Amino acid sequence: MEEELMQFLSQDVGEERVDGGEIEEFINNHKEKRGVVVVTSGGTRVPLERHPVRFIDNFSTGRRGSSSADHFMANDMAVIFLHRKDSLQPRKHDNLLKVEFVTVWEYLRYLRICSKAVAVLGSRALLYLAAAVSDFYLPLERMPEHKMESHTDELVLHLKRVPKTLHLVTSLWSPQAFVVTFKLETDSSKLREKVGKSFEDNQQSLVVANLLGSRAFSVVLFDRSMEGESVETHDEPIEKLIVNAILLKYNKFNN
Template sequence: MHTEPTTFSAEEYFATQPPPSTLQHDVEKVREFVERQNRDGRQVVLVTSGGTTVPLELNVVRFLDNFSAGTRGATSAEYFLKAGYAVIFMHRQFSLQPFSRHYSHSTNPFLDFLDIDAPESEGATPRISVTPNKREDLLQVLTVYKKVHALGTLHTLTFVTVNDYLWLLRAVSQEMAILKRRAMFYLAAAVSDFFLPRQKMSEHKIQSGKGSLHIEMDQVPKILKPLVDEWTPGGYIVSFKLETDPNLLLPKAKQALDRYGHQVVIGNDLHRRKFEVVFVSKKPQPALPPGIEQTEAAIAHASDASNAFSEYWLRIDIPETPTPGFPAKEIEEDIVAELVRRHAEWIANTP
């Protein structure tokens, strides 16, 4: 299977690729959620989480995927809720979710938290209880979970394909525009860089009897620029950059900030991401004296200067002998605390 590559702008992508069938329903629910949080004066963060698939057929049997289980997004959502934000949690279907994530891993399965008590009388149905040494942890999570749902500060959306993700991101960000500077975008999902347009897909399962498979995929359009400039002007936008070569991490993060003009890139090295990240942002340009115009040359000089960017490394200690169950420290706690501080400062200092 061989096709010629095509370059899609964001506008061309949405004009040629069909929206998911549930989009309108999802948008209506998001609108209700955002309007309620806006009336209550809350900050709202969109957390994207998990990986996207790239289908190879219209009747999907085969698809490309990535390794993301949604750990960073699900964990961060909990800490944003704890900080008083309302959260729109847009996640890959069946990936980890806030609160239930504590019992989804094979080392901490939910059924191990439960006991079957002997029936009180002959013929009675046995009762289920929580294992005594697990009750404190479960009570802690359940208490926060119930509080969040009572307040109505968590709204979840699901995607599977990169097409689902792009359509949802545009729709949700447009609904969040009414929040202006109280909106944050925490784009932690592992989004595919390449996709196969619907027009180039095989209708039915690709047959293995045809021999080797050759697929020419197209690049997924860069959506950070329209997100910043058009969909939700005024939002505080945080993107992530994952690299396996540490020498590329800072240059790629700075390149993204220059290209898209958002607020923060959080860089992570694949093998160190659970205990070390770097916040990369642009330093504010100093105000010029009255009557002095900022020439194009001055702007170019400022953007090219080696000190135009700030780097803030965040690290946590890894215990030598990890204990089963809940980790003692999660780096997402510090990531979210730093972003909440920066967001508040940004709101206060921006006219």
């Protein structure tokens, strides 16, 4: 099941930033005292040259992920914060480990490492996958070595689909974990259908569904039965309410 992903990761042109030992040590230091949540945050980048000057970027400030990490720690959870470099950050805390990525290759490599590391916690592992992940990339063999020439009137890129990995998280890397994903759409008529398809493909625990225009104050939490729970706010940060609702379901999942 991992073959496509491992072939994809072999094309990485970046550098290692964190090894799995640091992540495992953090988990071991906390596993007897509290739950551990992996929070992913920010957008991934796809370079268009081997010595990159141009990129395709998934825009995300990381606000939802960083704010959510703060609220998880306020509820005595230890947080592995897998975040885009220079995106918004949670407050400093003893229960926080930061893991930084830039490219989609780095993100997926560290997601694999983190997911496999928290598997030791069984159902007490929580994954909160709020990062904006690239859908397509330019394969290494199609990348020019240096900056693309700009004298032509047109530029045609043949992109390839990034391997889907969520089903690997839920079925292989951390199969007992409580896994929360996000589904963002611009068309409300398609949202429920897309959520149902995601459950069918990935068997995660919860999907936080939101629309682009209202995501800052209104979301719907769906479980596998497709029963939706609306979460809305007019004054408090919506991430606080999302985290509180998720932790209620997470605690029920573990009792």
